[in-house]
Amino acid sequence: MPIAIEARRLKYKGFILPEENALEASxxxxxxxxxxxxxxxxxxxxxxxxxxxxxxxxxxxxxxDSLENYPSDFADVQGQENIKxxxxxxxxxxxxxxxxxxxxxxxxxxxxxxxxxxxxxTLHEALETTKIHSVAGKMNHQAALINLRPxxxxxxxxxxxxxxxxxxxxxxxxxxxxxxGVLFLDELPEFKRxxxxxxxxxxxxxxxxxxxxxxxxxxxxxxxxxxxxNPCPCGYYNHPEKNCxxxxxxxxxxxxxxxxxxxxxxxxxxxxxxxxxDEMTADRKNESSADIRARxxxxxxxxxxxxxxxxxxxxxxxxxxxxxxxxxxxxxxxxNMLKRAMERLGLSARAYDRILKxxxxxxxxxxxxxxxxxxxxxxxxxxxxxxxxxxx
Numbered sequence: 355m356p357i358a359i360e361a362r363r364l365k366y367k368g369f370i371l372p373e374e375n376a377l378e379a380s381x382x383x384x385x386x387x388x389x390x391x392x393x394x395x396x397x398x399x400x401x402x403x404x405x406x407x408x409x410x411x412x413x414x415x416x417x418x419d420s421l422e423n424y425p426s427d428f429a430d431v432q433g434q435e436n437i438k439x440x441x442x443x444x445x446x447x448x449x450x451x452x453x454x455x456x457x458x459x460x461x462x463x464x465x466x467x468x469x470x471x472x473x474x475x476t477l478h479e480a481l482e483t484t485k486i487h488s489v490a491g492k493m494n495h496q497a498a499l500i501n502l503r504p505x506x507x508x509x510x511x512x513x514x515x516x517x518x519x520x521x522x523x524x525x526x527x528x529x530x531x532x533x534x535g536v537l538f539l540d541e542l543p544e545f546k547r548x549x550x551x552x553x554x555x556x557x558x559x560x561x562x563x564x565x566x567x568x569x570x571x572x573x574x575x576x577x578x579x580x581x582x583x584n585p586c587p588c589g590y591y592n593h594p595e596k597n598c599x600x601x602x603x604x605x606x607x608x609x610x611x612x613x614x615x616x617x618x619x620x621x622x623x624x625x626x627x628x629x630x631x632d633e634m635t636a637d638r639k640n641e642s643s644a645d646i647r648a649r650x651x652x653x654x655x656x657x658x659x660x661x662x663x664x665x666x667x668x669x670x671x672x673x674x675x676x677x678x679x680x681x682x683x684x685x686x687x688x689x690n691m692l693k694r695a696m697e698r699l700g701l702s703a704r705a706y707d708r709i710l711k712x713x714x715x716x717x718x719x720x721x722x723x724x725x726x727x728x729x730x731x732x733x734x735x736x737x738x739x740x741x742x743x744x745x746x
Contacts, residue, residue: 355488358382380409424470429642433633446653447715448669450579455626461582469503470643504535510544532577542581543611623738653718682710705740
């Protein structure tokens with residue numbers, strides 16, 4: 355696709371390429387896309403001995419064709435209402451999330467459904483995402499355009515280069531392939547510390563720069579980070595039914611594998627507990643992703659209006675600290691509540707801005723112009739890992 359776009363810009367009539375890539379290139383209009391199976395076919399076409407019909411696609415038709423055809427839906431998830439609520443808040447404000455819970459609690463299942471409640475991609479976002487996947491050679495030959503938000507879930511053995519990009523011929527990494535979508539890091543403490551540290555700059559700047567001796571490239575990396583982890587090596591710390599067998603200090607050492615600066619960039623800490631048998635077998639209709647997505651879109655529209663005059667800020671999660679003071683105003687009752695919470699729960703100073711940003715998003719979901727005490731109360735509960743006594 356990037357080659358096709360450049361060819362059109364330079365006013366070429368068209369170009370010849372392998373048949374497998376013709377569908378992808380045909381998204382670019384006003385260009386003859388000639389797909390061939392062999393070099394012999396290309397020669398015959400150039401000599402005029404073989405007629406090949408140029409490949410054509412209606413860009414907008416392809417874009418809207420399966421715009422909301424998500425492979426999974428929140429309607430399939432039994433129970434876990436508090437986690438669904440946290441993910442709705444994350445989607446509404448573009449916040450990063452970490453889920454903490456024992457094996458089998460449903461962390462991965464819930465994370466996979468997050469793209470289904472994010473606002474649908476715009477055509478511009480779809481084209482931008484498709485270009486990145488095209489450069490990386492990750493396009494499906496049966497698809498001309500990526501119109502669903504990407505969900506990337508690299509294994510914890512991934513290398514620094516594979517995550518952020520690079521190589522002899524610099525290629526986009528997983529964080530760029532997740533551009534405009536979700537990057538899911540399962541079992542976060544198991545990732546190498548160096549791998550996690552290289553994510554700090556892209557999380558802040560929404561792009562990654564790959565510098566080599568002869569070339570320097572910028573790849574976009576505007577993604578939502580969703581991480582999950584067990585609460586301890588055995589997985590059962592704070593479990594309602596099973597006992598943790600980890601020794602003294604083991605839980606804290608396990609948490610220390612995640613650096614403070616990385617944790618500082620994660621707004622919501624959500625504890626996931628296994629659902630009971632009764633919840634699992636309950637015969638009730640769960641809220642669908644489409645219903646949740648409608649509320650998320652409304653909240654995002656409020657933020658679009660709020661930040662319309664600011665470059666590079668599109669959601670509450672992107673607000674710099676100085677802007678938080680202007681946008682996230684709270685009354686005296688709210689300040690007292692936040693002060694008491696920080697003192698009683700032992701919350702760190704870094705939690706202050708995060709709580710205000712999340713509270714602003716909750717207020718937006720409720721269509722409220724001001725942050726009320728109940729919005730703050732809900733935001734405070736999403737800072738589990740900042741509590742002094744969380745790890746015992």
